[in-house]
Amino acid sequence: MLDPIILAQILWTGIATSAPYVLLTAGFALTLKVTSLWNFAQAGLMAIAFYAMFFCLNVLAWPVFAAIGAAVVLTGAAALAVEVWGLQVLRQRRSGNLTFFIFTLILSEFVIYVITLLFGTEPQTLFKSILSPVAIIGNIAVSDWDKLAVATAAAGLAALWLFMTRTREGQFLVAVADNAKLAELYGISAQRAYRVVAVIAALFIVGAMYLVGSHGGIVPNTPMELVLTAVIATLLGGIGRVFAAAAAAVVLALIQSFSILLIASRWQNLLLYGFLFAAILLFPRGVRVPRLRLAGARR
Amino acid sequence: MEYLSTIGILIAIYVILAASYNLVIGYGGLATVAHPIFFAIGAYVSGLLAIHTSLPPPVTVLVGAACAMLASLLLAASALRVSGDYLLIASLGFQLGLLQLIKNLEFTGGPGGLGGIPATIVGPARTPAYLVIAALLAIATVFAIRALVRGPYGRAITAMRDEELAFTALGRNAMSMKLVIFAIGCGIAGVAGGLYAFYFQYVSPDQFEVLQSAAILTMVVLGGMGTAFGPVVGAVLLLAIPQAITFLQLPPSIMAPMQGIIFTVLVLVFLFLRPAGIMGHAGRRRRTAGLT
Numbered sequence: 134m135l136d137p138i139i140l141a142q143i144l145w146t147g148i149a150t151s152a153p154y155v156l157l158t159a160g161f162a163l164t165l166k167v168t169s170l171w172n173f174a175q176a177g178l179m180a181i182a183f184y185a186m187f188f189c190l191n192v193l194a195w196p197v198f199a200a201i202g203a204a205v206v207l208t209g210a211a212a213l214a215v216e217v218w219g220l221q222v223l224r225q226r227r228s229g230n231l232t233f234f235i236f237t238l239i240l241s242e243f244v245i246y247v248i249t250l251l252f253g254t255e256p257q258t259l260f261k262s263i264l265s266p267v268a269i270i271g272n273i274a275v276s277d278w279d280k281l282a283v284a285t286a287a288a289g290l291a292a293l294w295l296f297m298t299r300t301r302e303g304q305f306l307v308a309v310a311d312n313a314k315l316a317e318l319y320g321i322s323a324q325r326a327y328r329v330v331a332v333i334a335a336l337f338i339v340g341a342m343y344l345v346g347s348h349g350g351i352v353p354n355t356p357m358e359l360v361l362t363a364v365i366a367t368l369l370g371g372i373g374r375v376f377a378a379a380a381a382a383v384v385l386a387l388i389q390s391f392s393i394l395l396i397a398s399r400w401q402n403l404l405l406y407g408f409l410f411a412a413i414l415l416f417p418r419g420v421r422v423p424r425l426r427l428a429g430a431r432r
Numbered sequence: 433m434e435y436l437s438t439i440g441i442l443i444a445i446y447v448i449l450a451a452s453y454n455l456v457i458g459y460g461g462l463a464t465v466a467h468p469i470f471f472a473i474g475a476y477v478s479g480l481l482a483i484h485t486s487l488p489p490p491v492t493v494l495v496g497a498a499c500a501m502l503a504s505l506l507l508a509a510s511a512l513r514v515s516g517d518y519l520l521i522a523s524l525g526f527q528l529g530l531l532q533l534i535k536n537l538e539f540t541g542g543p544g545g546l547g548g549i550p551a552t553i554v555g556p557a558r559t560p561a562y563l564v565i566a567a568l569l570a571i572a573t574v575f576a577i578r579a580l581v582r583g584p585y586g587r588a589i590t591a592m593r594d595e596e597l598a599f600t601a602l603g604r605n606a607m608s609m610k611l612v613i614f615a616i617g618c619g620i621a622g623v624a625g626g627l628y629a630f631y632f633q634y635v636s637p638d639q640f641e642v643l644q645s646a647a648i649l650t651m652v653v654l655g656g657m658g659t660a661f662g663p664v665v666g667a668v669l670l671l672a673i674p675q676a677i678t679f680l681q682l683p684p685s686i687m688a689p690m691q692g693i694i695f696t697v698l699v700l701v702f703l704f705l706r707p708a709g710i711m712g713h714a715g716r717r718r719r720t721a722g723l724t
Binding site for chain 2: 171222226228230231232234235236238239240242243245246247249250253254357361364365368399400402403406407409410413414
């Protein structure tokens, strides 16, 4: 019989660990929703975000907020550059899916090689120590990092929801996502929407990479694994459903966390890829949870 | 000389890989990126059989190719139900999942790779002999695929790729044709894997990761997708040019990323300056699998 406290601890740790994946998935899914692109270049942006913060903190000895600010500027500029000088050119040429796939993947690999050349392949963390003070709340160990991670993810999603539903710019994004040509007929610039999405995704990426980099070691190749998790969550959540994709990221992290009760941790990634394969074959439109209907609500 | 011959063998192996991938993606229009996993299956099966049995090397290579074909049918039978982006991502999941399996199994050598594959040819003639074998196999592959796609079956493949609905309406079975193309292409990749395992005597899962998918895809695209000799040009160009800096005698920590940077820059430059590929032309490029 499993101890409920252990189960609760795994649940909490799983939720906290999912926070960076939630942010990455939200950025990835939003980009896919608005631009209709599986943007693997986000792996390169993740690498830029992390190593920019790492350089500012450890080489220039800047304070944390300055390092995060520098990463936001650099990652945002890189995201815009990819959009303007890369994706926009390919769109104008009416390039096919494979061209976009190759471009975004190879661009990420290019960034990763440059970073490998500059920083080597040793795992790096943002801070010298990744230990975080722990408090015991109801017999569950809750670290400061856990609280920061959950708060950041929740704040990021809430801000995105408010932006998408309460601002004109956000509604323009939804219009472009629904039908870019029709939106343009109504005077909404699709190009502007794509750039706004690039910047939003960059913000989410910086937030996520701060959390990942302050919790464990990162090597230049780590972002490729992170982007695949975002792909799987996006598929499970359903293309075009950003918040469902973010929820799927939490579910994936929880499944991985609880899987340690049944299988060795080295098989966790296989579980993830199994989900990817199954998600596409069984739920190509995402997993849809039936809405609960109260008895007698409709007569 | 030994070094140049080794590069020649590597180029020949990649010509086989790129040509077989071209059959699947360029002629068949099946947008998968899992080709390196069939290369891996061929390499691992041949290597394991060579270590644990006394089967002659050509037989182990053929068994490796057969296993790659079987695995391809496993992927195709399930994943060909979906198409476009979904097939691309499903094949990626299949590839990474199998790689994870290889990394975690003990008999495959785990993440450290499989070493100790016996040398089938020994002595000073080893590298030249492998170079001849690899070059002959590469030439045979390119011309066999060329003959296949130029014949009546090839015209059916093109018709299926360009107008699947019309093709099916004429009573032809598109699914079985896709399965055949996929199996042939992946089987040939398995042969390339066997050749690789016997020459280098060591295989590791890292050699078959996503970057390998991008590399083979890039060779096909840059050379000219759906052209017989495009993959040859792509493989030669993308393998030979990054090797040029080897002569600078840089330390490995600089050499490897520098070669990667040269490779990726070449891809990006060609992607924007020559999107139809070096051997491709505008008329053909619109008919290939979602690529212009």
